[in-house]
Amino acid sequence: MHIVVCIKQVPETRNVEVCPETGVLLRDGVDSIMNPFDLYALEAALRLKEQYGGTVSVISMGPPQAQTVIREAYQMGADRGYLLSDRAFAGADTLATSYTLAQGIEKLDAYDVILCGLQTTDGDTAQVGPGIAEVLGIPHESNVSRVLGATADGLQVISDLGTMVYTKSIKFPCLVTLTKGVGEPRLLSFKLKQSTRDWPITTWSAADLDSAAQDFFGLSGSPTQVERIFPPTVSDSFETWEGSGLELSHKLVQKLQELRLVEGVERAQN
Ligand SMILES: Cc1cc2nc3c(=O)[nH]c(=O)nc-3n(C[C@H](O)[C@H](O)[C@H](O)COP(=O)(O)OP(=O)(O)OC[C@H]3O[C@@H](n4cnc5c(N)ncnc54)[C@H](O)[C@@H]3O)c2cc1C
Numbered sequence: 001m002h003i004v005v006c007i008k009q010v011p012e013t014r015n016v017e018v019c020p021e022t023g024v025l026l027r028d029g030v031d032s033i034m035n036p037f038d039l040y041a042l043e044a045a046l047r048l049k050e051q052y053g054g055t056v057s058v059i060s061m062g063p064p065q066a067q068t069v070i071r072e073a074y075q076m077g078a079d080r081g082y083l084l085s086d087r088a089f090a091g092a093d094t095l096a097t098s099y100t101l102a103q104g105i106e107k108l109d110a111y112d113v114i115l116c117g118l119q120t121t122d123g124d125t126a127q128v129g130p131g132i133a134e135v136l137g138i139p140h141e142s143n144v145s146r147v148l149g150a151t152a153d154g155l156q157v158i159s160d161l162g163t164m165v166y167t168k169s170i171k172f173p174c175l176v177t178l179t180k181g182v183g184e185p186r187l188l189s190f191k192l193k194q195s196t197r198d199w200p201i202t203t204w205s206a207a208d209l210d211s212a213a214q215d216f217f218g219l220s221g222s223p224t225q226v227e228r229i230f231p232p233t234v235s236d237s238f239e240t241w242e243g244s245g246l247e248l249s250h251k252l253v254q255k256l257q258e259l260r261l262v263e264g265v266e267r268a269q270n
Contacts, residue, residue: 001054001150003045004105004114006132007038007073009066010122018231034069037117039076039185041178044147045115046077046186052150055079057108061089061100067201074196075188081201082108088206091219094123098131099216103209105136113155114175118143129177139174145181 012031019026034042045056058073060066061084070081084104092100105114114136116129126142133140145160154171160179170176206217215221241251256262 001048001052001113002109002111003048003054003056004108004111005038005042005045005056005058005073005078006101006114006116006128007042007058007060007069008035008117008120009033009060009062009069010035010120013121016122018229020230032065032068034072035117035120035122037119037178037180038069039117040180040182041115041117042073042076042078043185044178044182047183048113048147048150049077054112055109057082057111059084059101059104059108061085061092061097061104064203067203070201071196072188074199075192076186077189077192081199083201083203084205084209085203086205086207086217088214089218091222092217093222093224094125094127094131095223096217096219096221098128099135099213099221100209100218101128102132102135103213104204105132107204107209110173112172112174114138114173116175116177118177118179126177129175133175136173136175139170140176141168141170141174142177143179144176145179147176147178147182 009032011027012033016030017026042056042058048054049056056078057080058070058078059082060070064083064085066083066085070083073081082104084100089096089100105111114132116132118129119126130140130142141157141159143159143161144157145165146158148156148158148167150156154169154174155176156167156169157176158165158167160181206214241248243251253262
């Protein structure tokens with residue numbers, strides 16, 4: 001089985017601050033880590049490899065320093081690493097990111113399954129996994145909390161949508177996005193750190209990808225532009241209300257209407 005895992009390098013969010021004047025993330029001195037959900041996707045891939053045999057390839061789009069997360073993937077047990085890195089990829093929205101990753105994946109050996117994290121801790125859209133599947137024209141399943149097993153044809157998975165949990169079979173080649181339910185990611189192995197130290201990381205630039213695809217990379221391929229990033233205002237003001245349960249519920253409805261959070265709620269009859 002050839003399993004491809006998409007991994008992204010993200011800022012260590014506990015330390016990230018936004019410049020109040022410019023709204024830009026202050027990245028100086030902020031450590032980068034592998035996106036936490038991607039650790040779970042990688043763990044699921046390694047468990048599939050252990051159970052059924054095969055190869056785990058990891059792929060990332062990002063600046064040259066994203067090689068660090070690929071090295072970490074080697075230290076967890078991944079076999080091959082690919083980095084898509086070019087200034088032409090900068091400013092990509094989720095559409096361009098999905099497109100670029102799909103172009104890279106198409107250059108790999110034929111794959112059975114692509115695993116992604118559910119979402120990232122920086123962009124946080126959860127759109128890239130399904131986006132890659134749409135570009136490649138393969139079935140996908142989101143919010144997978146457990147991979148039950150594989151057959152010759154595909155995977156059996158459990159998806160947890162919060163209000164509904166269901167079991168589903170999905171045919172190869174396919175893509176799934178994983179939640180933290182799939183199992184605790186293993187620690188980096190010191191032994192693997194030593195033995196994979198010289199392993200190559202295949203790096204592709206825009207020129208290495210399909211020439212017909214060039215207009216769809218980076219900023220020029222991105223219809224979405226973020227105008228402003230700002231932290232939500234946190235208010236510690238509060239009101240205390242007293243009264244019977246009915247009075248308090250009327251008061252609550254009135255308040256929600258004042259704040260324009262609900263409309264058209266009829267006053268309950270006494
Ligand atoms: C400072 C800043 C500015 C931004 N400006 C814009 C903008 O102007 N317009 C806009 O639309 N968006 C902007 N973004 C968001 C950016 O487009 C997204 O970070 C990017 O497209 C990936 O989406 P996501 O992080 O929401 O991934 P998600 O969809 O949440 O990720 C899901 C999964 O997809 C995979 N994945 C995602 N990205 C990668 C990757 N690069 N390499 C490998 N795997 C990956 C991982 O498995 C991940 O767990 C900005 C983000 C930042 C931090």
